[in-house]
Amino acid sequence: MAYENIILEKENNIAVITFNRPEAMNALNNQTRAEFAQAVADVAADDEIKVLILTGSGKAFVAGSDIKEFNKTTPLAAHNITRLGAMVEKLEKPVIAAVNGFCLGGGCEIAMGCDIIIASEKAKFGQPEINLGIIPGGGGTQRLQRLVGACRAKELIFTGDIIRAEEADRIGLVNRVVPMDELMPAAKEIAGKIASKSQAALKLAKQAINKGMQTSLEDGLDYEREMYSLSLTLEDKAEGVAAFLEKRKPEFKGR
Structure with a gap:
């Protein structure tokens, strides 16, 4: 267009x-x-x-x-x-x-x-x-x-x-x-x-915050735990932890 x-x-x-x-x-x-x-x-x-x-x-x-x-x-x-x-x-x-x-x-x-x-x-x-x-x-x-x-x-x-x-x-x-x-x-x-941050983690964070604005605190916390669990499975999570331990800048891939 x-x-x-x-x-x-x-x-x-x-x-x-x-x-x-x-x-x-x-x-x-x-x-x-x-x-x-x-x-x-x-x-x-x-x-x-x-x-x-x-x-x-x-x-x-x-x-x-x-x-x-x-x-x-x-x-x-x-x-x-x-x-x-x-x-x-x-x-x-x-x-x-x-x-x-x-x-x-x-x-x-x-x-x-x-x-x-x-x-x-x-x-x-x-x-x-x-x-x-x-x-x-x-x-x-x-x-x-x-x-x-x-x-x-x-x-x-x-x-x-x-x-x-x-x-x-x-x-x-x-x-x-x-x-x-x-x-x-x-x-x-x-x-x-x-x-410069993990785009995959940012996506999950935005979803969790927006969900929390539309629901009760209890339901929001449940959804946050779901998103947190998903973040633990990300390749970016592994890279972020490795970069921290190796004292270098992480190279996130957005997945």
Whole structure:
């Protein structure tokens, strides 16, 4: 697929998807959704890519859905909105959101589907759907409460308020806030560190954490034990132990 509304770049085992409709604040129209879904699928199928970074061009990460297409929204389109965040969450590779600016509505929902969120000091977050007489439809009501708690999620969703990066950091919505010119270097530094680890173990860790967010502590612990047992059978486990004992850097194979 030829991409028009996003940019997909790959370098040193790291892929970067950039939402690229700066004239529309990177708002999600149907074409952008389709291109993004295809790009994530491309990353998933590329064994050389170990970490994915998402970011935006111009003044926004993604400033929500394209309002011009709202009257065309069908149940199928609504399903497609919901599945973008799920695609990122279910991707078997770590995903970092490098939020450069406005991260609203569907954009915030995509970011919350990521494993790590790094925000520039100019970033702003919110779920303003209530101002249009609707509610978040891309996972906002569920992921937001799991990240910041039900009371804060209700306040943000009920009021439609937009918060600055510092407030997002304070309530636990993002991992850290950095100056704008340090955003991509910080994201790539973390991505590089993660890319050096066992991809097979990372996959199991991500599955265990995500499962734990969706179930009881007891069931989560049972699932963690399953994933831990699987990790003990990995070739990477044998390599990691050998490298530690031999005082050298491990050479993980991702299996």
